[in-house]
Amino acid sequence: MPTTATTLAGLLQTILLVIVALILVYTARHYVFTLNRLFGRQRHPYIDIDTADWPRVTVLVAAHNEELVIEGSLRALMDVDYPQDRLTVMPVNDRSQDRTREVIDSLVAQFPGRIKPFHRTGGKPGKAAALKDAMQFVEGEVIVVFDADYVPSKGLIRQLVAPLFDPEVGATMGRVVPQNASANMLTRLLDLERSGGYQVDQQARMNMRLVPQYGGTVGAVRVQALNAIGGWREDVLAEDTDLTYRLLLAGWQTVYQNRCECYEEVPQSWPVRVRQIMRWTKGHNTAMYSYSMRLLRSPHVSLAAKIDGLLLLGVYAMSPLLMLGWACSIALLYLDRAPLLQGVVLLFALMSYSALGNFAAFFEIGAAVRMDGNRNRLRLLPLNQFGFLVSMVSISRATVNQWIDGLFKREMKWDKTVRYRKPGASA
Amino acid sequence: MTAVLFSGALLLALIGLALLPSLLELRRPTDVEPLRVPKDHDNHVFRFAASYRTRLESVFGAPLQRSLADGAAAQRAREHGMTLVDASASSDPDWSQPLACAGVLSIPAGTDVPQEIYAASELRIGRASIVRAALSDGVATLHRDACVTRWLHARRVRLDTGSRVQARVSADESIELAPGVELLRSHAPVVRVAGTAPASAQAPDSASESMPRYAGELGSGDARKASSQWDAAGGRWIVFQDMRLAPRTRVCGHLIVRGDAHLGAGSRVEGSLKVHGRLTMDEGVRVDGACVAACDARIGAASRIAGPLVCEGRLEMHGATTVGDPARLTSVTGEEVLMHGGACVHGTVWGKSWVRTL
Numbered sequence: 208m209p210t211t212a213t214t215l216a217g218l219l220q221t222i223l224l225v226i227v228a229l230i231l232v233y234t235a236r237h238y239v240f241t242l243n244r245l246f247g248r249q250r251h252p253y254i255d256i257d258t259a260d261w262p263r264v265t266v267l268v269a270a271h272n273e274e275l276v277i278e279g280s281l282r283a284l285m286d287v288d289y290p291q292d293r294l295t296v297m298p299v300n301d302r303s304q305d306r307t308r309e310v311i312d313s314l315v316a317q318f319p320g321r322i323k324p325f326h327r328t329g330g331k332p333g334k335a336a337a338l339k340d341a342m343q344f345v346e347g348e349v350i351v352v353f354d355a356d357y358v359p360s361k362g363l364i365r366q367l368v369a370p371l372f373d374p375e376v377g378a379t380m381g382r383v384v385p386q387n388a389s390a391n392m393l394t395r396l397l398d399l400e401r402s403g404g405y406q407v408d409q410q411a412r413m414n415m416r417l418v419p420q421y422g423g424t425v426g427a428v429r430v431q432a433l434n435a436i437g438g439w440r441e442d443v444l445a446e447d448t449d450l451t452y453r454l455l456l457a458g459w460q461t462v463y464q465n466r467c468e469c470y471e472e473v474p475q476s477w478p479v480r481v482r483q484i485m486r487w488t489k490g491h492n493t494a495m496y497s498y499s500m501r502l503l504r505s506p507h508v509s510l511a512a513k514i515d516g517l518l519l520l521g522v523y524a525m526s527p528l529l530m531l532g533w534a535c536s537i538a539l540l541y542l543d544r545a546p547l548l549q550g551v552v553l554l555f556a557l558m559s560y561s562a563l564g565n566f567a568a569f570f571e572i573g574a575a576v577r578m579d580g581n582r583n584r585l586r587l588l589p590l591n592q593f594g595f596l597v598s599m600v601s602i603s604r605a606t607v608n609q610w611i612d613g614l615f616k617r618e619m620k621w622d623k624t625v626r627y628r629k630p631g632a633s634a
Numbered sequence: 635m636t637a638v639l640f641s642g643a644l645l646l647a648l649i650g651l652a653l654l655p656s657l658l659e660l661r662r663p664t665d666v667e668p669l670r671v672p673k674d675h676d677n678h679v680f681r682f683a684a685s686y687r688t689r690l691e692s693v694f695g696a697p698l699q700r701s702l703a704d705g706a707a708a709q710r711a712r713e714h715g716m717t718l719v720d721a722s723a724s725s726d727p728d729w730s731q732p733l734a735c736a737g738v739l740s741i742p743a744g745t746d747v748p749q750e751i752y753a754a755s756e757l758r759i760g761r762a763s764i765v766r767a768a769l770s771d772g773v774a775t776l777h778r779d780a781c782v783t784r785w786l787h788a789r790r791v792r793l794d795t796g797s798r799v800q801a802r803v804s805a806d807e808s809i810e811l812a813p814g815v816e817l818l819r820s821h822a823p824v825v826r827v828a829g830t831a832p833a834s835a836q837a838p839d840s841a842s843e844s845m846p847r848y849a850g851e852l853g854s855g856d857a858r859k860a861s862s863q864w865d866a867a868g869g870r871w872i873v874f875q876d877m878r879l880a881p882r883t884r885v886c887g888h889l890i891v892r893g894d895a896h897l898g899a900g901s902r903v904e905g906s907l908k909v910h911g912r913l914t915m916d917e918g919v920r921v922d923g924a925c926v927a928a929c930d931a932r933i934g935a936a937s938r939i940a941g942p943l944v945c946e947g948r949l950e951m952h953g954a955t956t957v958g959d960p961a962r963l964t965s966v967t968g969e970e971v972l973m974h975g976g977a978c979v980h981g982t983v984w985g986k987s988w989v990r991t992l
Contacts, residue, residue, distance in 0.1 A: 435867030
């Protein structure tokens, strides 16, 4: 007769093995993406479309208390290389309580007919809700979404719109580059992380025809596709992930344009960073609960894209699982019932993981930084371990909070990311 | 106790050693600048030609054709390390210097011109000459086996057989390509390969209302698994397998084929076309929107595509194929682009590896 301790140990051991297997899958994924970027065929099929009968575009600039940065963004948009008669810039001033409205209105007067502001004074908070309300004023076939702190280069709108000539493409995504990378250690670490995420992850997905992700800003969306999937959802915290999967399930692809680069600000303090991660976690997990099964059944998605799509949905679930794995290991140690994890097997597993598994994420970031032509910032790579730890704890906390919110039917709260740029400072 | 303390200190030292480069970089940053995103980047083919013209105009004044004829132009040229070539003079200028010419500039056969040059009127680049970059306000002709290594811009450009432009060539009016030319990126309201289409090739029928309409694919095997689907919200047909469109059939809406596609002669897509596999168009096919092929594509003679035309493999455009419209310029891009005699593009032709004419 097995004792309670033996049964518990067996259960914990099974959980641990499943978690280890998942970690290995994600490790392999890091390697596949990085090796693809280093040695594979790179796909940039739409980047050479420089001349075309361009569609009418509305650029939505989401702004909530953005008096410090909105002017730079709108001025840059007035200078972009896109036919003026086909471009409308619409700042979506979402219930701002600072001078955002004043700044926008002064620019409207300076550029008559080119900026059509939408001043939103009420309604549900959050970017998706604001964009949803703005859609009724959009004229044209394509919308481009920017955050108020983004400063586009001259050719960016054309490059973002070009893939939408493909009738299968519903959205495009450009690359965001931290503009305040030099501010402190956190921004430098986030610069490395972003580099890995875009230069390797997103581009590898594009190369391998998997699931590049729409990131919510520096991206274009086909209005017809957006309407076909029911428009923006205001009840989600990660409208970007949500949109990516709804488009995918309806047979629309998202294209990543690695050479469409645009500056953004990254958090400069750890509390702001933690809040950002927690918001992303809740939004991303909601998408995971909503779309995992539908993705598996979709006739529009290839097997490889289904696997990638599922792994992408599960990214934020891995942190609490990893913590659970640690807890299982400790419990098994004290229960002294871990035959599979003893002796030579354990030694080899530890050695293999230390040599390869732990290294995968760093390998990815290192490769990305090298591709960007940077060198000495790679010295900071070991410090990313601390960034990962903070992320892991924040994500786990957010996941637990989300379950509690779900239990008590509490509504999820939008949390705006702090801006740091000084008024008038150029990006 | 000592052993424990020693072990602890050793452990801390080892961890510290691993973090030492990071800590040094944090204390004395050497690589902190954000990745450079050029604000003025616009990706235009004539970017270099435009900036060269601006440089010349800052020296001589605008417009160049008139300012170069001015008596003081030679002096200004010397001050800026340039040679002003007198078109009427019989002397051979120093071709290794940056040159500007108020009239017709003829580069003798076999000459190496390593600097940028400007001709206010006609520019003739002799047989087997190599020119780095050239700007002309007249007609620029590359004679047989001549080569431009960086860029060439003129009012009109003619490339003779065997000539090459290794980077970009653009024109305000037209680029005429002889068979056997190789280039990379070209742009003009008309980019045409000399020659005609096969006599059998028939242009697309402009009145297609009488053509039978495409009504989806018949599924094979499991009848519950449809092999095509009409997506009403997106206004597009999605075909989940290889597809063969019968001749003179019309597809109302966009068409997405997730396999190979073969479009029969005289068929028409009243929207855009996307093919995941190999695309084959017979003669006289018409596509009213863009055409995107994820593998190789063969465009049959006398076909018409509104554009853009994007091919991730080898793109072959047969005679009298037309892409774009003089009033609506567009882009043709492919890994390798082969243009047969009579093929014409209104806008940009860009081969990632090469564009060749036959």
